[in-house]
């Protein structure tokens with residue numbers, strides 16, 4: 001029997017590839033491609049060849065892409081011209097990124113749902129006007145983009161050899177010169193250039209986060225984040241961006257993309273902890289690194305909405321993933337935030353100090369600025385849950401997060417005087 005005009009379902013056993021999503025800024029683009037199931041994928045960079053532009057393509061094995069998703073997606077952000085998705089062979093989907101400028105890129109995958117993230121760095125080319133039909137019928141010449149020569153200096157590729165068993169993979173390729181425009185100044189490295197702070201209230205929308213005693217993590221952290229933003233803006237004159245200012249759902253990789261494309265100088269993700277043992281309480285602040293204990297791993301799995309198994313797979317590639325991230329600065333920022341949260345709450349609200357910890361949080365992966373995640377209380381602890389209902393307590397938490405950020409910046413400024 002004919003199925004008429006109804007599109008044929010994807011061949012069984014193949015993962016379905018979703019349309020490309022992207023976020024752009026002057027020198028950075030994040031691309032995310034979701035699949036309906038974990039699949040093997042392989043990135044390849046092709047240099048310009050005749051009429052063929054320079055391009056980066058990703059092949060997804062055992063995959064199909066519905067016809068309606070096969071249209072080219074114009075990007076035109078100065079780094080990438082467009083993304084083209086197509087059925088390359090009966091069981092391979094190819095996503096091609098046509099390049100205007102690329103100095104380095106990273107490819108990695110996240111779980112639940114499976115998605116591949118491509119972080120691209122480059123230098124935005126002079127804007128190319130789309131040639132328009134002139135009034136005299138001639139096509140005026142479009143301004144020519146002057147391409148900067150990028151010297152291929154270092155090239156590494158890390159791809160897990162057995163990706164079938166371990167669908168988590170990573171490719172890092174750096175074509176960046178060891179010094180030059182892309183390098184940070186000492187002042188930037190020391191956090192002296194802190195101008196804009198990105199605050200990320202965890203969860204939102206369909207994802208309530210942790211819940212107990214009628215409280216939802218997503219509501220509490222949005223409330224706190226807005227308070228922190230207000231303090232940093234009005235008292236300390238920082239620019240502040242919130243990843244969300246409403247009760248909306250945002251995927252974890254989008255939060256980092258916002259921080260990067262907004263050129264944030266610091267990134268603080270705010271969360272409320274949970275534990276099956278309701279006697280457990282206190283405050284802890286994390287930065288991105290390999291988990292050093294099972295408890296940190298459990299919290300990361302909770303916040304990543306994955307199994308701890310996915311976390312241990314992620315750990316295999318994390319060392320490579322973090323090559324250019326600011327671990328030292330992030331751990332220092334975490335220390336300042338944690339110290340202020342624990343010591344500055346006053347007698348009434350004094351909480352247990354669970355310390356600065358490290359774990360592989362999705363939301364911190366790829367952040368280009370010092371980035372931390374604060375777990376400000378346990379929603380599952382009856383005493384702390386009561387406090388979380390108090391506006392005065394939330395104010396205090398917000399004040400101390402802000403104080404921690406300010407102390408971090410001031411510490412760096414003082415340290416710089418000794419150089």
Ligand SMILES: [Zn+2]
Nearest residue numbers: 202209271272
């Ligand atoms: Zn959370």
